[in-house]
Amino acid sequence: MKSFAYIVAAALMFAACTPDSEDLTLGAKPGTSFTATVLASNPNKVALKNTTTGAFSYTWYNGGATPVSWKHTDTLTFSKKGEYTVSLVAYGAGGSSSASQKVTIAQDMPGVDILKGGNMEAGSEAHWTILNTGGPQTSITFTGGKLKFVNQPGGSNGGIYQELTVKKDVEYTLSGVLKGGGANETWFEVIVGTTAPTQGSDYSGTKMNSxxxxxxxxxxxxxGELAAVGCDGLHKDGKITFATAGKIYLLIKGGCGGAGTFGPNGITIDDVKFVEAIQ
Incomplete structure (x- = not known):
């Protein structure tokens, strides 16, 4: 009889512990929602305002498969123009739900000018090195907020350069404003190369424009702009990429033949930029 009583008691205890006796009903899924607003002050940034209810964790996506943020509310940056699908996955006691909406980015993010002293204002000379390319030296001076080249009688040559660090397979854009006229037997070039210039030696590399x-x-x-007034070079539109990352040298060089002249007021260049595209 005792054995039978123990069996009955055990059966009652097992029945009391079965899942059927517990309330395992999940709660409601989160009501996922948000707003996405392109900032008027920066058209490459989108402010995300999370209006979700019933959630305790969040994951944001900017059109790809990899999460870009786990914050409740955040601001995302888009470097390239185009249409993107922003998604939010919210997690709550009842599981997860998601919401998506499209945002339009109207322009590429402006790149970064890696050249220093390109505005040619006072103090810019600290970032440049004047190069003697052999023979009579072209006069190169910073004056009136411009870089000015003036030839020497009988012919001269010379340049000025700056060392830069570039990235692999990233587009760079050269620009600058040139002014002059009345020249003959004259060249005025912007060159990039990977070899450090040597005083007393001419410099050759990739002629961008001239x-x-x-x-x-x-x-x-x-x-006007170098791209508009220049007529010789391998990258007259100013755009170039590099197969390897590392140091390069940007050189501005001007010279003329024995009977040549840069013109009555020389040649000036101003507002020189070498802009690295945002990736």
Whole structure:
């Protein structure tokens, strides 16, 4: 009889502990929602305001499969123009739910100018090194907020350069404002190269763009962007990428033949930039 009583008691205890006796009903899933607003002050940033209810954890996506934020509310940056799908996954006691909406970025993010002293204002000379390329030296001076080249009688040559560090497979854009005119037997070049310049030696590299009277520009008065007034070079649009990362040298060089001249007021360059694209 005692054995039978023990069996009955054990059965009652087992029945009391079965899941059927517990309330395992999940709560409601979160009501996931948010707003996405492109900032008027920065068209490459989107302010996300989380309006979700019933959640304790959040994951944001900017169009890809990898989360970009776990904050309740955040601001995302988009470097390239286009349409993106922003998604929010919210987690609560009842599980998870998601919401998505599209945002439009109207422009690429402005790049970063890695050149120093390109505005040619007072103090800019600290970032540049004047190069003697052999023979009579072209006069190169910072004056009136511009970099000015003036030839020496009988022909001269010379340059000025700056060391830069570039990234692999990133686009760089050269720009600058040139002014001059009335030149003959004259070249004025912007060159990039990977070899450090040596005083007393000419410099050769990749000629980005140039004024060249033999090619038909610089003879008449000119003033404008290098891309518009230059007529010789491998990257006249100013755009270049590099196959390897590391140091390069940007050199501005000007010279003329024995009977040549840069023109009555020389040649000036100003507002020089070498802009690294945002990735």
């Amino acid at each position: 004024i060249n009277t033999w090619s038909g520009c610089g003879i008449a008065n000119f003033e």
